[in-house]
Amino acid sequence: MNNPWVKYSIYFVFMILLQGMVFNQVQFSGLVYPMVYIIAIIMLPVETSLVASIVIALLLGIGVDMFSDTFGLHTSSSLLIAYIRPFILKLVRPRDGYDNVLLLSIHDMGKTWFLTFAAILVAIHHLWFFIFEILRFDLIFSIILKTVFSTLVTLFIIVLLQYLLYKPTKK
């Protein structure tokens, strides 16, 4: 049980089920569609190789697609954020680097850092998702509204889950 990858696999399946069974049913006003499962990509350890995170994103996306009749849209968006995550990590690098970081959680990294990092990735993921879902230039206003509101709700749930699932790691 102490192997971090065993823990991660359980967490991974849990996230797919949570998205498929609970958050796919959130359908008020047509603007809010929280996609919380991407936290499983956002919180991968810093030293994960890019190939590993792309493969994880592929499996995660297919898992969620199987529950939501989106035929690969979730997979595509997950692949995108898995690919650009190292660049964003570099962009929001804290002053003393990532050397002592065990877990990219809100407790270990601080509220400001975590919210900035998660907000960038969630916004990119949602924007890509809604652009390819709607794919019409005359509905661009609707794409932007959906992205903004869904990003806010997803971030809120992600922060909530942080406090529910994690404790600060002891150093």
Add this chain to the structure above:
Amino acid sequence: MKNLFNFLKKFRNFLLFFFLQVFILGVYFNSKNYHKATFINTSSAISGWMLKNRHNISKHFKLEAAIDSLAIANSELLASQPRSYYQLQDKLFIINDSIYEQQYEYTPATVINSTTNKRNNYITINKGSILGVEKGMGVISDDGIVGFVVDVSNHYAIIKTILSDKVNISAKIKEQEEVRGQIKWDGTDSEVLQLHGITSDIIVTGGETILTKGSNGVYPEGIVVGTLKNDFVNDGSLTLKLNVDLGVNFSQLYTVYLVKNILKTEQKSIEQNYFNE
């Protein structure tokens, strides 16, 4: 050759990402086409089973609305039966009917998963190919037209609803039978559809019932689509832009009926020599 390997090594990650992305988007755009769905969907065994179990829990929250609509449908059916009529003459009702032959059969099914907030909205139902569900069958509910079957597994089927891109359904106005149009959805409001092809010389006032025309044999004639809204403007253009209030509430959908057209193969076989040239 060495340069090529160096290049591949340098851009390995990008190439992996790029090819996966192109492949997945290919799958996605392929499945957006009319009458096509891919292997990644809710009719697969694992997710279908799980969604069915979730439905077994959450169905109790929808039962009241479902029972109400079934009761209304039942009372309408009872009212239309011969025994509900007062018999003015003896032997007026003919039992062995040689005028009508049954053309449509209906199979009830339960909705176990649905969406309403996407550009293309799908429904998963709990009947599959074992019980005779086929691709292309029409789907209706007590309140009106729902969609058509796009993919079938052994125990489940996926329905593309009329709340989707590139779905055209020929329709007519109940009060003016000869007026024909096309029903489409513009993707903005999940309770409002658009009726195209009504020329501006036709007088409509709003409140008319829109029915299916039933010309291609997927739906029977006269299934309700919705009610015409009166928010259109006659601005002098050739056709009117009409909005239709949808009859079906997709988020409350519980029981649907699969329509099987017994005469469809006959219609297709006689049409194919002339319509597909």
